[in-house]
Amino acid sequence: MEFTQSARSLEFKARVVDFMDTHIYPVNKRYLEIAHSDRRNDPEALAFIDDLRAQAKELGLWNLFFPHLRDDEPGTGLTNFEFAPIAEEMAKLPWASQVFNCNAPVTGNMELLGAAANEAQRKKWLRPLLEGDCYSCFAATEPEVASSDATNYQTTIVRDGDEYVVNGRKWFISLSMHPKCRFMILMGKTNPENPNRHKQHGVIIIPLDTPGVQILQDTTVMNAYHIGGHPEILLENVRVPAENLLGEPGEGFAIMQKRMGPGRIHYGMRCVGMAEVALGLLMSRAKERVAFGKHLHEHGSVANDIGRSRIEIDQARLLCMHTAKALDEKGVKGARKEIAMLKIVGTELLQNVSERALRVHGAMGVSNQTPLASLLGLGMHLSIADGPSEVHLPGIAKMELRNHDPADFQKFYDIPNRTRV
Numbered sequence: 001m002e003f004t005q006s007a008r009s010l011e012f013k014a015r016v017v018d019f020m021d022t023h024i025y026p027v028n029k030r031y032l033e034i035a036h037s038d039r040r041n042d043p044e045a046l047a048f049i050d051d052l053r054a055q056a057k058e059l060g061l062w063n064l065f066f067p068h069l070r071d072d073e074p075g076t077g078l079t080n081f082e083f084a085p086i087a088e089e090m091a092k093l094p095w096a097s098q099v100f101n102c103n104a105p106v107t108g109n110m111e112l113l114g115a116a117a118n119e120a121q122r123k124k125w126l127r128p129l130l131e132g133d134c135y136s137c138f139a140a141t142e143p144e145v146a147s148s149d150a151t152n153y154q155t156t157i158v159r160d161g162d163e164y165v166v167n168g169r170k171w172f173i174s175l176s177m178h179p180k181c182r183f184m185i186l187m188g189k190t191n192p193e194n195p196n197r198h199k200q201h202g203v204i205i206i207p208l209d210t211p212g213v214q215i216l217q218d219t220t221v222m223n224a225y226h227i228g229g230h231p232e233i234l235l236e237n238v239r240v241p242a243e244n245l246l247g248e249p250g251e252g253f254a255i256m257q258k259r260m261g262p263g264r265i266h267y268g269m270r271c272v273g274m275a276e277v278a279l280g281l282l283m284s285r286a287k288e289r290v291a292f293g294k295h296l297h298e299h300g301s302v303a304n305d306i307g308r309s310r311i312e313i314d315q316a317r318l319l320c321m322h323t324a325k326a327l328d329e330k331g332v333k334g335a336r337k338e339i340a341m342l343k344i345v346g347t348e349l350l351q352n353v354s355e356r357a358l359r360v361h362g363a364m365g366v367s368n369q370t371p372l373a374s375l376l377g378l379g380m381h382l383s384i385a386d387g388p389s390e391v392h393l394p395g396i397a398k399m400e401l402r403n404h405d406p407a408d409f410q411k412f413y414d415i416p417n418r419t420r421v
């Protein structure tokens with residue numbers, strides 16, 4: 001594996017770090033105060049983020065994650081491999097990626113539109129996202145059905161003349177309450193009669209101000225509300241032009257794969273960055289605090305935590321770089337095993353390291369005086385969002401088993417098992 005970074009990746013990383021130090025970390029307190037207040041979706045309160053976005057865009061620190069950029073589109077798309085170390089830096093402050101127009105779930109939607117939209121759709125829906133004029137959300141999960149099995153989605157998308165009529169209920173629709181969010185990309189049933197359950201769904205674009213779209217109550221995540229929300233949305237006889245359908249009816253699963261690949265790899269990159277922050281805090285506290293006559297890092301179990309965390313972070317980063325390279329070279333389909341592995345490794349890493357760091361901080365660790373409780377919560381909820389680990393693991397096993405030939409291992413049964421070496 002060759003992991004030498006390109007000069008432009010190194011240059012963008014240095015500029016992103018500098019921009020974060022100069023402009024973003026100094027306003028973090030302000031962001032957190034708004035996030036924990038009733039003004040969390042108030043455009044006036046969030047206006048300072050628009051100012052930061054304008055500055056980042058002006059400097060070309062924009063759409064760095066997006067490899068499908070065309071010459072007339074704003075920003076600097078890097079390959080996934082080039083973007084990985086930059087995503088890691090952005091993630092050290094979890095809200096910072098939006099300043100560079102590199103935030104979920106909008107990135108996944110841009111990837112999807114970049115890969116699946118026709119020319120007219122690209123102009124109408126992708127262009128404003130690339131410009132940063134608006135955000136969008138993604139609506140797949142439904143309260144009534146086990147949504148880790150996407151064939152379960154029941155929302156209907158029915159053709160009626162030049163329109164589609166959409167009926168259903170979605171929830172955990174992240175960012176849909178943000179004042180900049182203009183449309184959702186929704187997955188629902190277009191072809192319920194198809195005997196193949198993977199060819200029953202389609203994907204359609206729905207502006208949030210379409211009559212019949214009703215945002216019901218917001219949902220907390222780990223007991224906290226978030227900017228942009230994760231609410232439940234009711235869709236009642238929602239009519240949109242037929243040209244809003246992406247691809248063909250019944251192609252929903254094939255289209256969704258284009259979104260899931262890069263989206264999931266970004267989680268892995270971000271988890272590595274956040275785990276570095278957690279380990280840094282763990283060591284700071286362990287060097288400063290004395291218990292039973294020794295600094296905390298001099299106690300064996302804390303030293304083990306530090307060593308174990310370093311091993312796990314470096315392992316995850318290697319997998320991240322390997323996965324990014326595989327995605328660049330083989331596409332989502334060719335890299336799907338690596339992408340699934342990284343989603344699990346990254347979210348487990350964040351949970352492990354942030355929990356160790358939290359414990360070393362004692363009571364302070366569970367308070368709001370460190371980001372550790374939030375990082376632990378993030379690790380947990382990211383391991384459920386976009387497909388729980390329990391679903392990815394059997395998927396990885398299936399691919400492994402497909403490549404396994406018992407004949408290759410017969411020789412290990414043939415040798416006398418009790419031979420001394």
Ligand SMILES: Cc1cc2nc3c(=O)[nH]c(=O)nc-3n(C[C@H](O)[C@H](O)[C@H](O)COP(=O)(O)OP(=O)(O)OC[C@H]3O[C@@H](n4cnc5c(N)ncnc54)[C@H](O)[C@@H]3O)c2cc1C
Nearest residue numbers: 138139140141146147148172173174381385386387388390
């Ligand atoms: C913070 C957050 C943000 C989200 N944002 C969005 C969003 O923007 N848009 C959107 O559409 N969705 C979003 N989701 C929803 C997320 O994608 C779903 O929660 C996820 O796909 C699981 O679906 P479910 O909640 O219906 O769980 P279920 O399908 O009911 O599964 C429940 C549990 O069952 C277990 N399980 C399921 N299948 C298996 C299996 N094969 N083997 C063993 N165990 C299994 C797992 O432990 C799983 O967690 C978000 C979720 C979270 C937590």
